[in-house]
Amino acid sequence: xxxxxxxxxxxxxxxxxxxxxxxxxxxxxxxxxxxxxxxxxxxxxxxxxxxxxxxxxxxxxxxxxxxxxxxxxxxxxxxxxxxxxxxxxxxxxxxxxxxxxxxxxxxxxxxxxxxxxxxxxxxxxxxxxxxxxxxxxxxxxxxxxxxxxxxxxxxxxxxxxxxxxxxxxxxxxxxxxxxxxxxxxxxxxxxxxxxxxxxxxxxxxxxxxxxxxxxxxxxxxxxxxxxxxxxxxxxxxxxxxxxxxxxxxxxxxxxxxxxxxxxxxxxxxxxxxxxxxxxxxxxxxxxxxxxxxxxxxxxxxxxxxxxxxxx
Numbered sequence: 001x002x003x004x005x006x007x008x009x010x011x012x013x014x015x016x017x018x019x020x021x022x023x024x025x026x027x028x029x030x031x032x033x034x035x036x037x038x039x040x041x042x043x044x045x046x047x048x049x050x051x052x053x054x055x056x057x058x059x060x061x062x063x064x065x066x067x068x069x070x071x072x073x074x075x076x077x078x079x080x081x082x083x084x085x086x087x088x089x090x091x092x093x094x095x096x097x098x099x100x101x102x103x104x105x106x107x108x109x110x111x112x113x114x115x116x117x118x119x120x121x122x123x124x125x126x127x128x129x130x131x132x133x134x135x136x137x138x139x140x141x142x143x144x145x146x147x148x149x150x151x152x153x154x155x156x157x158x159x160x161x162x163x164x165x166x167x168x169x170x171x172x173x174x175x176x177x178x179x180x181x182x183x184x185x186x187x188x189x190x191x192x193x194x195x196x197x198x199x200x201x202x203x204x205x206x207x208x209x210x211x212x213x214x215x216x217x218x219x220x221x222x223x224x225x226x227x228x229x230x231x232x233x234x235x236x237x238x239x240x241x242x243x244x245x246x247x248x249x250x251x252x253x254x255x256x257x258x259x260x261x262x263x264x265x266x267x268x269x270x271x272x273x274x275x276x277x278x279x280x281x282x283x284x285x286x287x288x289x290x291x292x293x294x295x296x297x298x299x300x301x302x303x304x305x306x307x308x309x310x311x
Contacts, residue, residue: 001027001101001266009095011274012308013052015251017046020099021068023270025181026246026259027101030239034113035181039103039229044183045116045220046098047085047248048213052123053082053253055163055213056205058303062203063134065300067294078126081119088112092170101237113221120214127211135204144200148298149157150284151197158285159278162253164302167205168197174249182248187219199301206303213274238265252276278309 008023009016014030021043028034035043060075085091089108090096098105134140150160155168165172173191175184180185192208194201241263260269279302287295 001239004267004270005097005099006095008272009097010251010307011272011311012054012252012255012276012305013094014057014305015050016090016092016094017090017096017098018050018054018248018250019255020097021047021182022246022248022250023257023259024101025098025248026244026257027237027239027267028181029244029246030242030259030261031101031233031237032240033102033231033233035103035224035231036228037183038227039106039231040181040231041105041183041186041220041224042089042108043099043181044128045217045224046089046096047182048217048220049082049086049116051251052078052210052213052217053086055210056082056123056126058206059130059134059203059210062300062303063130063140065125065296066140068134068137068140071130074126074129074133078122081122085112085116085119086129088115099292100230102227102233105311107229113224117218117221120217123214124211127207130207135207141200143294143297144198144203144301145196146198147294148199148202148290148301149197150282150286154282154285155197160253160282161250161275161278162251163205163209164202164253165278166191166193167201169193169195174247174254178247180246180248183220184216186223189219199297202301202303236265238263239267247273250275252303253279253306274311276304276306277311280304280309 005020008019011019060072063071087093090098150168152168179185238262243260245258256273258271262268
């Protein structure tokens with residue numbers, strides 16, 4: 001079981017720590033154990049840092065596809081601040097392999113809280129820059145408003161999740177509506193939606209989500225409890241026979257793990273529900289009859305990772 005996190009890191013490689021969490025939570029559910037509060041809070045912080053690193057790159061990438069090269073440079077520049085903080089704790093920028101059944105591999109280093117809060121301030125400045133450079137740009141608006149409109153009912157029929165669903169006006173976020181084993185319900189934050197369902201709405205919602213994630217991180221760091229980072233678990237993990245399903249609100253949308261155990265040292269079966277597979281399934285419907293240049297805009301606005309599709 002501990003070796004599985006090495007593999008799932010590579011599903012959505014831009015938000016890799018977030019991939020580990022639902023699998024670990026599913027294993028903990030089968031073992032009927034719970035990570036200590038401090039571990040849960042640090043997990044949530046790292047989860048949100050992965051979200052920021054992932055979505056900030058999307059913001060620059062979508063702008064680049066529409067012709068705004070400067071935004072992409074800014075995204076790579078400011079994402080470094082987040083990756084540096086992830087690396088300072090986990091030792092890895094893209095594949096941390098840091099989560100453990102029952103808690104975490106290690107505690108946060110001295111000075112990390114202050115450095116992370118400084119990084120969050122920089123990312124809020126990044127969002128302001130994107131609003132100034134991109135969101136209010138008349139060319140960007142002309143290329144995105146009314147392009148690739150997904151009505152709320154169609155979004156739900158195709159199983160869209162994450163910002164793609166919320167940009168169609170559906171107020172659904174697993175962090176708020178189905179929190180499990182993490183600390184999102186311990187802080188105040190807002191779920192952002194947009195009524196238009198077009199490419200602009202999907203871009204706008206993601207900018208708000210980066211802003212909101214920085215606020216979540218700041219609040220969690222301010223209230224970080226003391227105590228151990230690991231529960232008492234056997235040295236050799238042997239999960240009891242049974243099955244468990246756990247889903248979390250990952251950077252790309254809903255990621256769920258269905259884990260079946262036969263009582264051995266490794267899972268008998270793992271079925272992974274990723275966001276990108278469902279999010280791109282709407283492309284044939286969405287691109288029917290549109291201009292070729294708008295296909296680029298639509299694909300960029302849906303934001304998917306090929307590893308998240310293939311698993």
